[in-house]
Structures are given as C-alpha cells and as structure tokens.
Amino acid sequence: MPVAAVAALALIGCVRGEQASQSADSTARNLTLAPTESTAALKDVPARSTEAAKTAPEKKQPVKKPAPPKPAPLMLAAGTRVPLTASDTISTRHAKAGDSFSAMVSEDVRDATGRVVIPAGARVSGTITAADPAPNPNSAGKIELAVSNVTVRGVSYAIDASVVAKDTVMKGRGVTGADAAKVGAGAAAGAILGKLIGKNSKGTVIGGVAGAAAGAAAARASRDIDVVIPKGAAITIKLNAPLTVKTA
Structure with missing residues (x-):
C-alpha cells in the first residue's frame, strides 16, 4: 500500500478518535450536570411545600395570678367594753319601759x-x-x-351586751298642780286651826302661814325626782359574747 494511503487512513482514525472522545466527554458532562439541575429543581419544590405547611405559632395565654386571700373577719372578744354617748336625752318623766333609744360609739374599738x-x-x-x-x-x-344592735359601715349586727355604766342626773319637777294643792290644803287647814285656837283673825293668819309651810314641806317631801340621762352623756356597754364584723 502506498505510504500516502496509509497516512490518510491514520489521519482519519485520529479524527474519528478525537470525535469519539469529544462525544464521550460531552455525554459525561451532560450526565454530570443533569443530576445537579434535577436536584436543584427538586430542592425548590420541597422548600415551597415546607413553607406552605408551616403554621402560625401558638399565642401564649396570659398566666392568671391567683386572687389574694380574703381578709379574715373582724372580731371582738367577750368582755370588750364599748364606749357610747347618748344620742338624745332620756328622762323618767317622759320615757317608759319598751321605748327605744340610740347611742353613738364615741371612739374606735379595736x-x-x-x-x-x-x-x-x-x-x-x-x-x-x-x-x-x-x-x-x-x-x-x-x-x-338594754342594747340589741350595732350598725357598722351600713350593716346591722345583733349584739349581746350589757350596760355597765351610765351618767345620770337627778332633776326635780318643780311646783306642780299637785304641789300647789298640797300647799293650799295645808294653809286652809292651818287657818281653820288658828281661828279655832286664837278666836280672832290674827290667829287665822298665823295658822294659815304655818299651815302653808307645812303643806310646802309635804309637797317637797313627796315630789317626784326624775332620773335623767342627758344628751351626750357617757354610757358604757360590755360584750357578753364575741362580736364578728365583716371587713370593709
């Protein structure tokens, strides 16, 4: 075979070899790039799916603080003394058993x-x-x-207590019709007696004066004297049993 023919064949073989090599390299590159692109595409889809699946975070509920304990009721022990002042004058001249009365607490009781x-x-x-x-x-x-109730902050409470002290005064009623009658009767009796004894007007006068004096003395001796608790007078009560009062 001529040398030129052999050289031509060799050249053709080299060209085909290079083409085959280039084709193989291209295929390899394509195979290498394909997974990367596919993976990138696949990565985009799950990322969007995950974001869509996310839910809003739960709101924290405020923690309720426990209510403070209610203060214990207030209580006074039996034997506690409560100072009062009379709201109105109370007199035996006008008052009678069964009438009501009221008084005010004069100072804080603790x-x-x-x-x-x-x-x-x-x-x-x-x-x-x-x-x-x-x-x-x-x-x-x-x-x-006798006391029965005490009103504290608008609430009335039954109270078991006794009055242990009260300020009273004695007050005479003055000259009454009955007193005048006693004086007049004494004067008349004295006048009659003086006339009988003295047999003259002078004896009548003297007897009348003496009789009037005796009548006045009798009136004074038999006159009613009223017991009076003046308005504002001090009254003290003592608890016979504990008293419980609600807090404000």
Whole structure:
C-alpha cells in the first residue's frame, strides 16, 4: 500500500478518535450536570411545600395570678367594753319601759391585733327596760337600758351586751298642780286651826302661814325626782359574747 494511503487512513482514525472522545466527554458532562439541575429543581419544590405547611405559632395565654386571700373577719372578744354617748336625752318623766333609744360609739374599738372593728360614730340601738322616777328626794329612781344592735359601715349586727355604766342626773319637777294643792290644803287647814285656837283673825293668819309651810314641806317631801340621762352623756356597754364584723 502506498505510504500516502496509509497516512490518510491514520489521519482519519485520529479524527474519528478525537470525535469519539469529544462525544464521550460531552455525554459525561451532560450526565454530570443533569443530576445537579434535577436536584436543584427538586430542592425548590420541597422548600415551597415546607413553607406552605408551616403554621402560625401558638399565642401564649396570659398566666392568671391567683386572687389574694380574703381578709379574715373582724372580731371582738367577750368582755370588750364599748364606749357610747347618748344620742338624745332620756328622762323618767317622759320615757317608759319598751321605748327605744340610740347611742353613738364615741371612739374606735379595736381587736387584739389593733384593727378597728367598730369605728367611732357607729350607731347602737336598744330599748328602755325601766323608767321609774324617785318618789321623793330621799328615794332612788332608775333608768335601765338594754342594747340589741350595732350598725357598722351600713350593716346591722345583733349584739349581746350589757350596760355597765351610765351618767345620770337627778332633776326635780318643780311646783306642780299637785304641789300647789298640797300647799293650799295645808294653809286652809292651818287657818281653820288658828281661828279655832286664837278666836280672832290674827290667829287665822298665823295658822294659815304655818299651815302653808307645812303643806310646802309635804309637797317637797313627796315630789317626784326624775332620773335623767342627758344628751351626750357617757354610757358604757360590755360584750357578753364575741362580736364578728365583716371587713370593709
């Protein structure tokens, strides 16, 4: 075979070899790039799916603080003394058993811890159980009281207590019709007696004066003397049982 022919064949073989090599390289490059692109495409889809699947975060509920404990009721022990002042004048001249009366607490009353249970100004109500004037200056009359309720911050509470002290005054009723009758009767009797004894007008006058004096003395001796608790007078009560009062 001529040398030129051999050289031509060799050249053709080389060209085909290069083409085959280039084709193989291109195929390899395509195969290499294909997974990368496919993976990139696949990565985009799950990313969108994940974002869509996300839910809004749950809102935290506010934590409720426990309510503070209610303060314990206020209580006064049995034996506690409560100072009062009379709201009105109470007199045996006008009052009678069964009548009502009222008084005001004159100062704060506190429990053992110092808390005010009954504030000053609280109203205490009760009943007059006896109202007897003194029949004469040498005898004693009486006014007896019983308390039943105390009103604290607008709420009324039954109270078991006794009146242990009260300021009273004795007051005479002055000259009454009965007193005048006694004086007149004494004067008349004295005048008659003086006339009988003296047999003249002078004896009548002297007897009348003496009789009037005797009548006045009799009136004074038998005059009623009223027992009076003046308005604003001090009254003290003592609890016989504990008293419980709601807090404000």
